Amino acid sequence: MDVSFDPAGNSRTYGEACVNSLDTHMAELAVVKKPDIRDFQDKVLAVVKFPFEGYLKAACDGDPWPDVQLRMNYEKLMGLGSKTIQDMFTPRAQARFRRHLGFEQSLPEGIEYVLDFTPPSEGPELADLTAALWLPRVVKLWFLAGQYIPDPIVADGIGVQNRPLADKAVGGILTLGHDDVCKGVGCIANYADWQARPLGELPGIVENPVGTRHFPPWRDVEDYCPIRHRAAIVRVLNAINGESLLLNSAVRMWTVAQVAISLEIPQVVVDPVTQWLVAPPNTKFIEICPERAYQLARALKIPSVLTTSFKILVNELAVDYASSRPVTRPPPLTWAQRRRDDYGDHPSDPIEYASRALAERMQQALQLLRSEDFFTRLADPINQWECLRAYGTVIEVLSPDTPLRVVYNDLVKGLVSSFSDLIESALYPESLEQKSIKNPTAMLEAQRDHYVSEAGRQPLFSLYSRLTDHQKLLTPFFWDRLSRFPERRGFTLSHYDGTTLRILAENFNVELTYALRDPEGIADLTEREFVTAMRLVSCATTNRDNVVAALAEFNIDHFYHEFCASVKSFCAQYRPSHNYGNEEHDNPIPLYLSDHLLLSLSEKEMNYLPIWANGLDDGSGGVFQEPVPPAEMGPSEPGPGYHTGYTIPTGTAMTETDPDGGATDNRTVSGVQRYDDVVSTIAPSDLGVGDLRIASSTASASLISGGGGGGKSRTDDWVSATAGRSVDVQHSGTETSTATTSKTTGRSSLATPSEGAFTAGDEEDRMYADARYAQPAAHQAQGQAIEQYVHEVDGESREGGSKKSAGGDSEDDGELVWDSDEMEVDLGLDDEDDDGSSTLDGFEEVDAEVR
Numbered sequence: 001m002d003v004s005f006d007p008a009g010n011s012r013t014y015g016e017a018c019v020n021s022l023d024t025h026m027a028e029l030a031v032v033k034k035p036d037i038r039d040f041q042d043k044v045l046a047v048v049k050f051p052f053e054g055y056l057k058a059a060c061d062g063d064p065w066p067d068v069q070l071r072m073n074y075e076k077l078m079g080l081g082s083k084t085i086q087d088m089f090t091p092r093a094q095a096r097f098r099r100h101l102g103f104e105q106s107l108p109e110g111i112e113y114v115l116d117f118t119p120p121s122e123g124p125e126l127a128d129l130t131a132a133l134w135l136p137r138v139v140k141l142w143f144l145a146g147q148y149i150p151d152p153i154v155a156d157g158i159g160v161q162n163r164p165l166a167d168k169a170v171g172g173i174l175t176l177g178h179d180d181v182c183k184g185v186g187c188i189a190n191y192a193d194w195q196a197r198p199l200g201e202l203p204g205i206v207e208n209p210v211g212t213r214h215f216p217p218w219r220d221v222e223d224y225c226p227i228r229h230r231a232a233i234v235r236v237l238n239a240i241n242g243e244s245l246l247l248n249s250a251v252r253m254w255t256v257a258q259v260a261i262s263l264e265i266p267q268v269v270v271d272p273v274t275q276w277l278v279a280p281p282n283t284k285f286i287e288i289c290p291e292r293a294y295q296l297a298r299a300l301k302i303p304s305v306l307t308t309s310f311k312i313l314v315n316e317l318a319v320d321y322a323s324s325r326p327v328t329r330p331p332p333l334t335w336a337q338r339r340r341d342d343y344g345d346h347p348s349d350p351i352e353y354a355s356r357a358l359a360e361r362m363q364q365a366l367q368l369l370r371s372e373d374f375f376t377r378l379a380d381p382i383n384q385w386e387c388l389r390a391y392g393t394v395i396e397v398l399s400p401d402t403p404l405r406v407v408y409n410d411l412v413k414g415l416v417s418s419f420s421d422l423i424e425s426a427l428y429p430e431s432l433e434q435k436s437i438k439n440p441t442a443m444l445e446a447q448r449d450h451y452v453s454e455a456g457r458q459p460l461f462s463l464y465s466r467l468t469d470h471q472k473l474l475t476p477f478f479w480d481r482l483s484r485f486p487e488r489r490g491f492t493l494s495h496y497d498g499t500t501l502r503i504l505a506e507n508f509n510v511e512l513t514y515a516l517r518d519p520e521g522i523a524d525l526t527e528r529e530f531v532t533a534m535r536l537v538s539c540a541t542t543n544r545d546n547v548v549a550a551l552a553e554f555n556i557d558h559f560y561h562e563f564c565a566s567v568k569s570f571c572a573q574y575r576p577s578h579n580y581g582n583e584e585h586d587n588p589i590p591l592y593l594s595d596h597l598l599l600s601l602s603e604k605e606m607n608y609l610p611i612w613a614n615g616l617d618d619g620s621g622g623v624f625q626e627p628v629p630p631a632e633m634g635p636s637e638p639g640p641g642y643h644t645g646y647t648i649p650t651g652t653a654m655t656e657t658d659p660d661g662g663a664t665d666n667r668t669v670s671g672v673q674r675y676d677d678v679v680s681t682i683a684p685s686d687l688g689v690g691d692l693r694i695a696s697s698t699a700s701a702s703l704i705s706g707g708g709g710g711g712k713s714r715t716d717d718w719v720s721a722t723a724g725r726s727v728d729v730q731h732s733g734t735e736t737s738t739a740t741t742s743k744t745t746g747r748s749s750l751a752t753p754s755e756g757a758f759t760a761g762d763e764e765d766r767m768y769a770d771a772r773y774a775q776p777a778a779h780q781a782q783g784q785a786i787e788q789y790v791h792e793v794d795g796e797s798r799e800g801g802s803k804k805s806a807g808g809d810s811e812d813d814g815e816l817v818w819d820s821d822e823m824e825v826d827l828g829l830d831d832e833d834d835d836g837s838s839t840l841d842g843f844e845e846v847d848a849e850v851r
Contacts, residue, residue, distance in 0.1 A: 018195045021146075021172035021248060022188060028246045029059055032234050035070040035243075042071040043112040046237055047101055048230050057227055060182045065227055068234050072241060074113065080240070082264035088115050117233050119226070130224050132258045135251060136341060137207075138289035142250035143219055144205045145284065146175030147197045151446035153439065154592060165281040166592040169196040174282050177248030180231040183218040193219075205288060206453040221251055232259045236268060245272045250285065257296055266300045274302050280590050287312065287593040288451045291343035294351075298344075303613040308589045310351065310609060311599040313343070315474060317355035322362065322470040335463055335471070336596050337452050348624040350608035350617060357605050362473040365574060369423055372416055380566040384559035388412070391512065391554075404511040411504045411554070414496030419563075421494070426481040427469050432461050447593040460596065476598050479575030483568045488560050505556040512553070575600055 050065040051057070058064045077085055087093060097116045098104050107114060120126045152167040176194055178187065187193070193216050202214055222228075232255040239245040247253040253276050260269040277286060277293060286293040290309035297306035316334045320327045332340055343351070368374060375385045391408065398405045432440055444460050464477065472478045485491065492502040575598060591599075607623055609615025616623045 017172045018176065018191060021176045022191070022194055024173060024246065025177050025248055026060065026188065028248075029061060031243070032231060032238070033059070033063075033066060033068070035068065035234070035238055035241075037071050040071065040110060042073045043110060044072040044074050044077060045108060045111045045114045046070050046072050047097075047114065047116050047118065048233050048237075049116075049118040050230050051226055057181055059180060060178055060188055062182075065180070065231070068230075070234075070237060070241070071111075072115075072237065076240065080265045080268070084262075084264045085115075089113060117237065119229055119233075129229070129262060132262060133224055133229055133255055135221065135223050135254060136289065136292050137339075138205070138285070138292065138341065139250045139254045140221055140223075141205055141207065142285060143175050143177075144202060144215060145170040145282070146172045147195070147215075148202045148205055148450070149196055149199045150450065151199070151442075153443045154446045156443055163590065163592055168281060170282045170284070171279075172196075173248055174276060174279060175249060177246075177252055178218075179221040179225070179249075179251055180228045181222070181225055183220075187216075187218050203454060204449050205451055209453065209455065228255055229259070232256045233263075236260050236263065236265070239268050239272075240265070245269065247272050247276045254292075254296075257300065261299050270300050270302065273300060274305065277302070277305050278589055281592060283308075283589050284450065284592055286589065287591060288338070289341055291341040294343045298610075301610075301612055304588055306613045307606075307609065308591070310354070310613075311601055312594060312597060313351045314354045314358055314601060314605060315597045315599060317351060318358040318362070319467070319471050319474045321356055321359040322468065322474055324468050335467065336448065336460060337457065337463070339451070348621055350615075350624075353624055354601065354605040354608045357608075358601060359470070359474070361602060361605075362574075363470055366470055366473055370420070374419065375415070375563075378566045378570055380569045382559065382562045382566050384555060384562055385415070388554055402515075404508075404515045407504070407507040407511045410497070410499070411501075411508045414499070414501050414504045415559070417496050418491065418494050418501060419567075422482060422485070426478050427472055428465075429477065429481055432464060432477050444596055447595060450593055473574075474598055475596065476575050477596075479571045479598070483571040483575070485560075485564050485567075488557060491560050492556050502556055505554050505559075509553040573600075574598070 046069070048068045050067055052064060078089070088097070094113060097114050098107075101114060101116055103114055119129055146169055149169050150167050155162050155164075155166045172194065203209065208214060228251070232252070235245060235252075235256055236259050245256065247256065253273060256269055257266075257273050260266050273296065276282065277296070286305060286309050290312040293305055294309035294313060296302070297309060316336075316338070317330055319335050320330050330340060334340060368377060371377070375382055376389065388408075388411070392412070395402075395405050395408045400406075432444060441459075441461065448457075448460065464472070464475065467475070486494075493500045496504065606614070607616040610617045610619075
């Protein structure tokens with residue numbers, strides 16, 4: 001048998017792998033059809049019944065699937081922690097299983113429990129299982145990964161000499177396994193359909209092109225198969241018994257994983273599924289279909305797979321969000337034409353949150369790169385630039401036509417302009433060239449050959465050219481090119497306004513030396529200003545001659561080297577050295593097809609991952625919310641209500657009264673803008689309650705009409721006295737009625753104010769109100785204050801308000817009198833008029849006012 005498909009000339013490499021995978025497939029099939037009963041002491045009998053639908057539903061051995069029975073250990077099943085399995089041991093479930101399986105009279109010898117794992121034949125449970133076991137598109141096609149031999153150029157990569165196995169087909173033992181229902185008679189006899197194809201014979205891991213077929217019909221499996229479903233259940237049960245679990249195809253891997261998830265025993269299959277996903281070069285599955293890898297990794301809690309697929313999905317979606325047009329839903333293809341899939345529904349989508357955060361971070365990076373003070377804001381300072389800017393603090397005081405200032409401005413603008421040219425060159429390259437890659441365009445296209453079909457395919461560079469500047473920062477090409485600088489000579493000879501940077505630097509040095517030696521050159525500066533300026537450049541002497549001798553000239557060559565190092569360090573935080581799997585670069589899974597992606601997510605973006613994947617999402621949803629604003633005054637009540645500080649209405653329409661008796665012009669005093677004839681304020685709520693309208697014609701009129709002495713207006717008193725005293729604003733937006741306000745004033749001498757009024761009538765009333773609405777003291781509990789008001793209101797309700805004298809004055813002039821008799825709480829159990837709507841009479845009003 002001629003199997004020489006290896007381009008290197010290894011004639012038996014793929015043939016032996018094919019034979020081995022086929023032999024293993026047939027041996028495992030025999031074990032699944034008839035499990036080996038090793039321990040007859042096990043007292044649980046598990047049964048899986050297969051539908052009999054004739055010869056076409058047979059396996060690769062030509063025989064139909066029989067019903068499967070196997071013994072299992074009771075303690076081991078209960079120890080799995082699955083509620084689904086534990087419920088199967090209840091008496092009611094046991095009676096149902098015995099009736100369905102024909103064991104109503106007696107059980108087999110040594111058996112105490114019987115479990116029927118056969119899937120239901122109808123009903124909502126079957127619909128849910130069918131949806132979970134429905135094969136994704138890439139899963140059905142993945143057998144082609146065992147036959148597709150990539151272009152050898154994909155072994156080249158950024159930062160590495162060679163990526164092992166990148167140019168090899170995935171091993172047949174992982175991908176070439178056949179489905180549990182064989183559609184082709186004698187499929188195992190034709191070895192040619194199981195082996196890797198010669199280079200260029202397959203178009204990739206893609207569907208059959210229109211009018212052609214590049215894989216045999218018996219490889220076209222059904223989306224859902226009841227026999228495949230039952231065979232997967234048997235394999236999971238065997239794994240519980242300690243048998244090895246062979247995952248020799250993506251179809252089997254997906255089905256077994258979903259069965260384990262449905263039975264609530266994912267721990268049984270975590271290790272085999274993880275090994276299948278991370279075995280190189282089968283990691284290409286994560287890159288070609290990261291959605292399904294993410295879905296599996298999240299359900300089975302596989303941190304490495306979840307992190308890798310998360311980075312890929314976030315970067316691709318961030319490019320869409322950085323588009324100049326709004327994105328309501330992601331397009332079916334990514335910018336590199338990878339076909340998207342579904343990764344499931346989540347209450348808070350971490351991929352969407354992280355992608356928006358990544359897009360925002362790159363937008364800020366673009367603004368920083370294009371800002372004039374970019375050199376100053378670099379983390380690694382450029383000493384020559386700092387020295388030049390220190391000179392500028394002195395030079396910019398000179399008149400604009402001073403020669404020193406002219407050449408200084410030209411030099412600064414020339415340096416900034418040269419960096420701007422580098423940015424534009426990185427944004428609009430002539431090709432997608434990368435370091436250490438002989439033919440980067442060919443390599444990138446060879447990577448896309450894996451998953452992009454020829455129909456509708458466009459060159460990657462053409463797609464890149466259509467991206468916005470913001471989107472280009474979300475690719476590695478921009479950062480790779482920006483971190484590469486022209487040679488020193490080329491940089492210093494670059495032009496600004498017709499003059500090279502080297503000439504601009506020399507002109508500046510000449511004028512600087514001349515100006516410092518000539519006292520008239522800096523005649524506009526005093527001696528004190530001169531000394532202060534020189535200290536900024538680390539020269540503390542007051543002698544002008546010594547200053548001139550000690551000052552260092554601006555060195556364009558030194559600037560170039562410092563500039564290169566600093567910008568490279570800046571680029572490194574956005575673009576790692578390479579995407580190849582390496583523990584040092586926080587990406588342990590080797591990647592072969594993702595050189596067009598920027599996978600360097602920040603800590604903030606990675607925080608949206610679950611805690612078990614080194615994120616901060618603990619299931620409470622807090623990581624998806626904005627931080628709680630500073631609560632300077634602490635909680636306002638039990639629950640999520642917080643005082644965020646004093647609420648001073650902004651944009652308030654008021655008129656300040658002039659000390660001389662006349663109204664002043666419209667102006668802003670103490671942060672409050674005042675206008676005539678407006679008596680209401682709108683205070684925005686920081687708790688999301690909405691606009692709170694607080695109106696009082698009486699109080700506002702008294703403020704507007706009052707004239708203060710000593711140059712201080714009543715309006716200023718109003719601002720200071722009422723800060724933070726609005727119950728409506730502070731206490732979760734509770735609306736207080738006029739009746740409630742009047743009732744809860746208790747023993748105060750306050751006259752009944754207008755609804756929502758901020759102030760009282762005189763200074764004494766304001767002092768009482770300040771004390772009333774203040775927070776409890778450090779030694780006083782909040783409950784004591786509430787209890788005090790409950791006592792007051794309860795006394796009024798029982799005595800009909802008899803404690804108030806005519807005119808509204810209190811008998812004890814506002815002093816609080818505690819009486820043990822009045823401390824009793826009347827629950828109103830014997831009150832005939834009580835309708836049962838309230839258990840504490842009068843407490844609702846107190847709660848609305850005091851909370």
